[in-house]
Amino acid sequence: MSSSSSRRRTSHTTHRRAAGIALAGVAALIATAVQSGAASASPAQAPHSGKINPAHVAVKLTPSQRAELIRDADGAKARTAKDLGLGAQEKLVVKDVVKDADGTLHTRYERTYAGLPVLGGDLVVDTAESGQTERVLKATDAAVKVASLTPKVSQATAEKQAVRRAEALGGKASAGQSSRTVIWAASGKPALAYETVVGGLQDDGTPNQLHVITDASTGKELFRYQGIETGVGNTQYSGQVPLTTTLSGSTYTLNDGARGGHKTYNLNHGTSGTGTLFSQSSDTWGNGTTSNAATAGADAHYGAAVTWDFYKNTFGRSGIRNDGRAAYSRVHYGNSYVNAFWDDSCFCMTYGDGSGNADPLTSLDVAGHEMSHGVTSNTAGLNYSGESGGLNEGTSDIFGTGVEFYANNSTDVGDYLIGEKIDINGDGTPLRYMDKPSKDGASADYWYSGVGNKDVHYSSGIANHFFYLLSEGSGAKVINGVSYNSPTSDGLPVTGIGRDKALQIWYRALTTKFTSTTNYAAARTGTLAAAGELYGTSSAEYKAVQDAWAAVSVGSRSGGGGGGGTSFENSSDVQIPDYPGSAVTSSITVSGRSGNAPSNLQVSVDIVHTWSGDLQIDLVAPDGSTYRLKNSGYDPTPDVHATYTVNASSETANGTWKLRVRDLGYQDTGYIDDWKLTFP
Numbered sequence: 001m002s003s004s005s006s007r008r009r010t011s012h013t014t015h016r017r018a019a020g021i022a023l024a025g026v027a028a029l030i031a032t033a034v035q036s037g038a039a040s041a042s043p044a045q046a047p048h049s050g051k052i053n054p055a056h057v058a059v060k061l062t063p064s065q066r067a068e069l070i071r072d073a074d075g076a077k078a079r080t081a082k083d084l085g086l087g088a089q090e091k092l093v094v095k096d097v098v099k100d101a102d103g104t105l106h107t108r109y110e111r112t113y114a115g116l117p118v119l120g121g122d123l124v125v126d127t128a129e130s131g132q133t134e135r136v137l138k139a140t141d142a143a144v145k146v147a148s149l150t151p152k153v154s155q156a157t158a159e160k161q162a163v164r165r166a167e168a169l170g171g172k173a174s175a176g177q178s179s180r181t182v183i184w185a186a187s188g189k190p191a192l193a194y195e196t197v198v199g200g201l202q203d204d205g206t207p208n209q210l211h212v213i214t215d216a217s218t219g220k221e222l223f224r225y226q227g228i229e230t231g232v233g234n235t236q237y238s239g240q241v242p243l244t245t246t247l248s249g250s251t252y253t254l255n256d257g258a259r260g261g262h263k264t265y266n267l268n269h270g271t272s273g274t275g276t277l278f279s280q281s282s283d284t285w286g287n288g289t290t291s292n293a294a295t296a297g298a299d300a301h302y303g304a305a306v307t308w309d310f311y312k313n314t315f316g317r318s319g320i321r322n323d324g325r326a327a328y329s330r331v332h333y334g335n336s337y338v339n340a341f342w343d344d345s346c347f348c349m350t351y352g353d354g355s356g357n358a359d360p361l362t363s364l365d366v367a368g369h370e371m372s373h374g375v376t377s378n379t380a381g382l383n384y385s386g387e388s389g390g391l392n393e394g395t396s397d398i399f400g401t402g403v404e405f406y407a408n409n410s411t412d413v414g415d416y417l418i419g420e421k422i423d424i425n426g427d428g429t430p431l432r433y434m435d436k437p438s439k440d441g442a443s444a445d446y447w448y449s450g451v452g453n454k455d456v457h458y459s460s461g462i463a464n465h466f467f468y469l470l471s472e473g474s475g476a477k478v479i480n481g482v483s484y485n486s487p488t489s490d491g492l493p494v495t496g497i498g499r500d501k502a503l504q505i506w507y508r509a510l511t512t513k514f515t516s517t518t519n520y521a522a523a524r525t526g527t528l529a530a531a532g533e534l535y536g537t538s539s540a541e542y543k544a545v546q547d548a549w550a551a552v553s554v555g556s557r558s559g560g561g562g563g564g565g566t567s568f569e570n571s572s573d574v575q576i577p578d579y580p581g582s583a584v585t586s587s588i589t590v591s592g593r594s595g596n597a598p599s600n601l602q603v604s605v606d607i608v609h610t611w612s613g614d615l616q617i618d619l620v621a622p623d624g625s626t627y628r629l630k631n632s633g634y635d636p637t638p639d640v641h642a643t644y645t646v647n648a649s650s651e652t653a654n655g656t657w658k659l660r661v662r663d664l665g666y667q668d669t670g671y672i673d674d675w676k677l678t679f680p
Contacts, residue, residue, distance in 0.1 A: 014291045040660065052535065054101055056100055059100065060316035069097040077091070080109075090144055091111040093111065093112060102207075104127065104417050105127045106125075106512040108379070109122065109125065109311065111123070118185050123515065140185045151194075151270025153214070153216050155181070158194040158196055158214040162239070177199035178196070179195070182213070186612050192217060194216055204337075207343065215457070224385070225385040226384060238364060238409050244258045254297055260318075262305070266332055267350075270490060274328070278297045285664050286472060290353070300367065303368070306367070306368075306406065307372075310403045321380070321444070333353075363412060365404045368404065372396040376395050390460040399463050416433070416482070432435060433486040435468045449640075452638065462520055465486070471498060474551065475493065479603050488551035489550075490557070496539050497540065504528075506527065513527070513529055521555070521641050524555045542562075545559075571674040572675060574586045577663065578668070579666050582662070590679075596648075601645070602644075604678065606672075613634050615632060616631060619648075619657065619658075619660075621651040
């Protein structure tokens with residue numbers, strides 16, 4: 001299941017990396033020294049565990065109120081750009097505004113440079129009711145500038161290369177659909193580039209919107225992703241359900257006037273256009289089988305309505321764009337097309353009829369999944385490739401699951417299985433499992449270096465597993481008649497906080513903390529910030545987020561490993577200069593310990609960098625002794641997210657410890673995002 005342009009299972013370039021978000025102010029929310037997981041935020045700011053802090057809940061804005069906030073931000077964007085220290089050629093473009101009950105505004109911007117769109121230049125500015133800027137979250141920390149705006153490679157050459165790439169991936173009738181000059185800043189050093197969109201069809205008949213980013217100076221492919229986000233879901237029909245339709249004269253149509261005018265069309269096996277709006281003289285639609293074309297229309301119409309209600313009643317969101325306007329649905333796409341997809345360009349969902357046209361992919365979790373791609377596109381805009389692509393897919397699985405539980409439909413009960421009814425494997429097994437993603441034979445249970453090179457439908461397993469653990473906890477249990485048994489990477493248990501709270505945390509992170517380049521380490525930081533704002537940094541919910549991420553190998557546990565222990569953390573960003581720059585350090589002061597450090601001192605390191613092989617990492621003890629954690633060497637994978645065990649038993653525990661990092665390779669850049677010392 002996907003979103004925006006055609007998002008299909010494609011391979012990814014290796015020399016890239018999703019840059020983590022720079023949390024300028026959120027670092028203050030996370031303890032510099034955490035004793036047994038207790039954070040240092042003021043208890044007065046934290047509500048009792050289990051209760052959402054109402055000050056940090058987004059208020060429900062009418063379309064006119066939202067439009068007014070966007071107009072205000074647009075009027076002040078030049079001053080905002082100056083305050084942020086952007087260059088003279090950089091300008092901001094307002095994308096969205098979220099307002100909290102305490103008056104805080106979360107304004108999401110895109111960026112231009114010399115009039116060109118900056119891909120990966122998006123950012124979020126949090127402003128207090130007083131007007132003071134509280135924090136800035138950026139998709140890239142790199143300075144957005146290029147040596148020249150004159151390309152050395154022609155646009156036509158870039159387009160030909162992009163078309164050849166689409167053909168190599170199995171594309172049919174491939175042709176350049178559009179091309180524009182951009183600044184590429186989502187990975188590596190910002191560069192003048194072309195973004196070419198290739199149309200036609202993918203190898204399975206899905207519409208193609210392959211976005212290829214080509215360096216305008218060298219002709220090198222910098223990045224590519226599918227704009228159509230595809231996937232499959234539960235094809236079981238939802239039984240007899242109410243539908244909101246429109247009567248005009250004596251004719252009923254599948255036009256939901258109560259939900260922004262959502263319309264459902266019949267493509268009648270076509271692959272383009274909108275097809276024909278479902279209409280008939282009776283307000284009873286379909287007969288529960290594929291013998292009646294309106295059955296699939298009724299399922300899609302119902303799924304769209306439930307998804308609309310889920311977002312409205314759970315998060316106060318009015319439609320996909322939060323502007324009160326509906327998307328539309330198309331059913332009966334192609335012939336025996338076994339997929340469904342979201343397309344930003346038409347702002348619509350499209351459903352195939354499955355193998356042999358026997359199982360239309362028009363169920364609740366599919367509708368929830370596909371529409372959620374639209375929500376992601378209109379909020380964080382997560383790139384549909386690498387780790388951010390896995391987060392994009394995982395977000396749709398998470399909210400699609402939320403929709404299924406929200407519907408409380410006895411014919412299709414809520415579960416943590418994806419595609420459990422379509423029997424796509426031919427043996428009755430689901431397409432994906434949230435409690436243990438690897439059961440599908442391809443998805444990742446835990447984070448590891450290079451997981452971003454997996455197909456996004458499989459790297460999404462980490463997000464799905466995290467969400468399941470945060471909601472339900474680890475171990476064996478039965479929910480709505482389905483048996484689950486969720487493991488953890490460290491063998492330690494996780495206690496869930498409930499699906500409703502987990503959904504609130506994920507949604508707030510998506511809408512106010514994530515950017516287009518957010519990776520798993522940055523998702524951990526963002527969800528912790530969201531949990532801290534909603535429930536307090538000393539709450540059980542905050543600690544559960546830490547533990548659930550640690551259980552999928554992202555970061556450390558709330559108690560610094562097992563149950564207990566003491567951890568000291570520094571989450572302030574430190575930029576790492578490119579070679580031949582000098583080494584940089586980040587310090588942690590340890591106090592309150594007696595004697596020497598242990599023989600199993602845990603050093604957890606989170607570094608955002610576009611080529612991890614460039615990095616040499618050392619731990620420096622208070623007396624200056626050095627312990628090598630990582631040597632530099634050939635490794636094109638991005639980021640370093642690892643926990644190292646150091647025998648520091650000859651060192652005095654108390655004092656200032658340092659993480660020292662040096663970049664020993666040209667071109668790629670990054671920063672220390674977070675590191676932690678844990679005394680078991």
